[in-house]
Amino acid sequence: MPPRVEAAGVSGLGPSTLVERARARIGAFAELSKFGIVLLVLVSAGAGFMLSAPLGADFPWMHGLVVLLGVMLLSSGASALNQVQERDRDALMARTANRPLPSGRLAHAHALAFAALAMVAGAIILWMGIGRTAGVLGLVAAVFYNGIYTPWLKPSSPFAAVPGAIPGAIPPVIGWVAGGGSLTDAGAIVLSGILFLWQMPHFWALSLRYRSDYASGGFPMVSEVVGVEGTARLILLYASGLTAWSLAAPTFGVGGPVSLGVAAVLGGRLMWLAIKFARRPEDQRGWLSLFLFSNFYLLLLFAGMVAERLIWRLVS
Numbered sequence: 161m162p163p164r165v166e167a168a169g170v171s172g173l174g175p176s177t178l179v180e181r182a183r184a185r186i187g188a189f190a191e192l193s194k195f196g197i198v199l200l201v202l203v204s205a206g207a208g209f210m211l212s213a214p215l216g217a218d219f220p221w222m223h224g225l226v227v228l229l230g231v232m233l234l235s236s237g238a239s240a241l242n243q244v245q246e247r248d249r250d251a252l253m254a255r256t257a258n259r260p261l262p263s264g265r266l267a268h269a270h271a272l273a274f275a276a277l278a279m280v281a282g283a284i285i286l287w288m289g290i291g292r293t294a295g296v297l298g299l300v301a302a303v304f305y306n307g308i309y310t311p312w313l314k315p316s317s318p319f320a321a322v323p324g325a326i327p328g329a330i331p332p333v334i335g336w337v338a339g340g341g342s343l344t345d346a347g348a349i350v351l352s353g354i355l356f357l358w359q360m361p362h363f364w365a366l367s368l369r370y371r372s373d374y375a376s377g378g379f380p381m382v383s384e385v386v387g388v389e390g391t392a393r394l395i396l397l398y399a400s401g402l403t404a405w406s407l408a409a410p411t412f413g414v415g416g417p418v419s420l421g422v423a424a425v426l427g428g429r430l431m432w433l434a435i436k437f438a439r440r441p442e443d444q445r446g447w448l449s450l451f452l453f454s455n456f457y458l459l460l461l462f463a464g465m466v467a468e469r470l471i472w473r474l475v476s
Contacts, residue, residue: 188260192243192271193236193278200458201331205231207462208335208351211414215473220339226289227338230298231331234282238302238327240275244268245310249377255370256377290338297334297343301327318380321363329356346412350405357402358458361395361434365451368444392434392441395450399434403427406461415465416472422464426457 209224243250243261251262260266279302287295305327313320332351333343341348367374367381368391374381383391406423409415415423433453437446 184265188265189240189274192240192260192266192274194239194243195236197239198232198235201235201328202228202232203459203462204351204355205331205335205338207466208332208337208341208348209339210335210466211339211347211351211469212336212341212345213339215470223290223338226285227294227335230282230285230289230294231334232282233278233285234298234302235331237275237278237280237282238305240271240278241306242310244271244275245306246377249315249379253370253373253377255373286334290334293337293343294334297330297337301330314379316380318382318385320380321360321367321382325356325359328359329353331355347414350409350412350414353405354402354409354461355458357398357405358454360398361402361430361450362454364391364395365447365454367391368447369451388441389438392438392446395447396431396434396438399430399450403431409465415468418468418471419461419465422461426461429453430457 205227206224209227213220213224243259246256247259247261247268250256250259256262261268261271283295283298283302286298305324309320309324309327313324329352332355333348336345336348336351337343364382368383368388371381371383375384382394386394403423404427406427407420409423410417410420430450430453433446433450437443437450440446
């Protein structure tokens, strides 16, 4: 009798192969959600929460966990839906061609289901766990990002990054409200302004790095309209605004002398890089250095603000 041959399938796979497949699947969904960007969103929401929540015995731990979970799910879902919407353009760009959808590692239906479930779950968690204001803010950010910026502004306007920065400026406000603050508090406006102004130097520096890729995908860039020199001047303009806004934060009750010192050091470095790039826009090391530093700017600024508030609480 001939030897029995098992049909190919999951039943014939060893444990190590199944683990590898599961790991690859999880990694694909994490990439679909742009988890690196989601972490930055969580930092901004967490900073807003920590700067408004009462410290001590009344610290709202549960609200903090709920807001982080809700923002994480909503941001992950919005990022996943963004990749669903841009899958055809992503396939044309070398930087994004290996993303889960263009590479075929995830099916379109699975990605769309993941995006929808994550966004609905995130909105419900914020609405039910924090309150109507937090839920509405989360929905506004998602609708603007996926309903206006991604399908309309980004493919049609070289200056789409400016209105497109609005949804990115909302997470710290959600955190602020979750901590017990009001939507109209000066602190909420200051933190939102920092996030808004930060995005232009960050994204425009990135766009210079991937100019050819964005052109292949059909996305108009600022550098096509005003050139690299004009882009460098715009980066300097927004870097100046970001520095001034961050330095003014303690005046409105967000931070104190430590935060002022941190903002001065970070702003000084940012301005030096922006001025250097504006003077020598042909040197690609200029925008590269500025882009790399911008990644740390927010983390260090928010860390300084939160640390100062915690320190004053401990010593008071």
